Amino acid sequence: MFSLFPALVGGSVADRSALRFGDRSLTYAELAASAQALAARLDGAGRVAVWATPALETAVGVVAALLAGVPAVPLNPKSGETELGHILGDSAPTLVLAAPGDVLPAPLGALERVDVVVDAEATANRAEAGSGAGGPGGAETVGAGTVTDPAAPALIVYTSGTTGPPKGAVIPRRAIAATLDALADAWQWTGDDVLVHGLPLFHVHGLIIGVLGPLRRGGSVRHLGRFSVEGVARELGAGATMLFGVPTMYHRLAEALGEDPGLAKALGGARLLVSGSAALPLHDHERIGAATGRGVVERYGMTETLMNTSVRADGEVRPGTVGVPLPGVGLRLVEEDGTAIAWYEADGTPAGAYDGESVGEIQVRGPNLFTEYLNRPDATAAAYTADGWFRTGDMAVLDPDGSVRIVGRKATDLIKSGGHKIGAGEIENALLEHPGVREAAVAGEPDADLGERVAAWIVPLDPQAPPSADELADHVARRLAPHKRPRTVRFVEELPRNDMGKILKRELPRD
Template sequence: MTLLPALTGGDDLADAVATPGDSLSRHELLGWASAIAERISGHEIVAVDAKPGLPTIAAVTGGLLAGVPVVPVPPDAGELERAHILRDSRAALMLSDDHEAAGDSPVPVMAVSDRKRPGSVPPEPEAKRPALVLYTSGTTGPPKGVVISRAALAAGLDALAEAWQWTADDTLVHGLPLYHVHGLVLGVLGPLRLGCRLRHTIKPTPQGYGSTPGTMYFGVPTVWSRIANTPDAARALRPARLLVSGSAPLPVPVFDALRELTGQAPVERYGMTETLITVSARAGGERRAGQVGTPLTGVRTRLVDESGAPLPADGATIGHLQVTGPTLLDGYLRGGGVEPPGLAGGWFPTGDVATIGADGWHRLVGRASTDLIKTGGYRVGAGEVEDALLLHPAVREAAVIGTPHADLGEQVTAFVVADPVTEQELITFVADRLAAHKRPRIVRIVGELPRNGMGKVQKKLLAAM
């Protein structure tokens, strides 16, 4: 199995990969990456300073060509996080043009921007060999190194190519970070496997997307919300055939606004670092607001209760989502080895809660730890309440969590960014649209919601407030 056949065996393409002000042909990228591969050959694992741009793309590609597992390090990682990643992964080198990229960690830094002498393409590594070590966000403790094999990457990208009718004729545009599944695996390795053009805008701004012609655009809900609030940029995407949203649920009002402004509904998909992408709407099929589609080819899903007993796929029962298939992780880095992920009969517990309809369509409620609220004997999904709040014309952003309550166990608590509006008005607004037990009992008006680098709301920080 060849992981990047369009790069290593395809015809040249003069503008295969481009960023504002710079571009590479397919052969130029292959030569650059091959030179890096020669220099890192024999190392057990290397880190890449994953600043957005061509050097990061070349460095990651060089690691994949050499068969050396790559650890992308977020460029905005704080000193403690960076030191943890480098120490925990035991990276032998940090690939970066910044000689201080390793911080205080005793890891040598190797520059990557010398493109003068192309290297020879090494033999294809075994499919089962680890390709990437992606660190989780660390919301429940220190970030964990998730080991993803070459075979899992190939299976995931091929399943998405089928679902999204993704071909070499496409031009993919995005400005997502190059250290997550969305921006790196889908957004960079996808084009290098399938042969399409890549346009990375460095930052995912409405202006960058609107001024860059393409057939496919990738974004997270925060990006799409900003585009929907910039009508000229949104209308500029009308020639595209696919707008993809992921990494967090897309609010229904944003879904509706994009459909009106761009002439098409966005495609939502679901996945996580440990599983890659497992569920998606289809390019040629229906797209439903608030739902993320059906399992990709080769993937199976199920819902279970707290004891692990299966739950019905009736579109109403909320359960813990488990998945199985060829895209699962090999395990987690532990003490220089790989610790198996602890699957239950081959099923991976995602930590998310969802409903599954009789037709296979999935609706994500959110993280079990923060988005499933147990109040007065009822189970309330935070996302449903957030969508109701966002229907109010004064509300720009909303996040809902459960907070302790002496009688109910938990109470529905909302944090909103809004124009002048009273808390009671918003409580009544939701109560008029949802069941009484789903209305917020507390509403707090805030200036902004805490978010991470991918735009996800950090609900643990809300709980601390």
């Protein structure tokens, strides 16, 4: 039988901690009983919305929906009413799962509400009384056989909506299993690992990788509720083995290292530090590595594909690269005319122009991909090539060792200047190597002579004495090439970012 959570079936880890949020926790026995009880109420419910606060109830609600074979729609609690109304109208859930006491916004008022009640003592009693079907050691089946179908929809996760209203990516059960098993291979991830993170639970990184990942392995999750340097140090110092975060979090950790020797010891004791959702700046890599002796592993994924590549746990950590394709994932770089310029052979060997210079769009295929955009057959068709590859919209090069190095988004980060194709990401990395630069963003702007010119937005390390525009341009020219130097430099107090720390380039101030 196809099972997303073998540990909830076999009962061999019944007494092991499965989930901990703050001072509230559930063992596998308690989680199984609690989720099964809720799943019984969801059987046949159609789609269900989940008010995805960073709380124990969100994790239990999603697991219950998956056990019932009911697609779950995680909702960002920070969504405005217009966006929330669009998602609800598009996904048409029959009810909403929320923690008791959560105050839900007006657009959710028309839905039946089901409170996710988590009581460790009560669920433990149910587990002891119901050790047959439906309890730990019983079958992972509440809904009518949906768990036997790997193609059945598991989650509908909405995209960020940067180019229009958010689209609902339908994630099948096979994609979750394939990605988590491939990451287990790449990261040597086992049930003995204890993961700590403070990511939101309405997207792929925080929910699928950060919560469902440990549960699939039979391991443990310690969620901070809200990220803090102190929380990371405490949990890693108390036996956690892995940390997931985004660059903003690692930047804060790097900033705190000089003032907290205990933090360096805690980070150095972790088995694996993983960063994703955006590139981790070089100077943060260097500061963390120097203080802890531990490199930060980067990976690459997106809502529609879950995870595509990663630096392996037993591989070399090289800042600026996101590793190699995960097992089962096909990857190629393609020119605008559809010509593949670099790719991976079936045995995982890079081929074509893996020279660190030839830029192409990343296209992928494999069992990790979404099924469709809900109610958008036009968008689904446009997302795939005629031969079945998904167009990610991300531009990259393959380095000589085969590592994937992302240089930006096709829509916003591919700059065509004076006949050259330039990736904004490599210029940002070069700027971040300058000792006077704290943060940097690069984009193209119209230019009568060049077609587009390279423009940079800089948050200086010292606002009272920023480096000059000429100094930064020369710095880039020396490290990369003269045609890649910024022609326009603007100094700003901060860069606009979303909840995951990604820079919102369409919101950068322009003259």
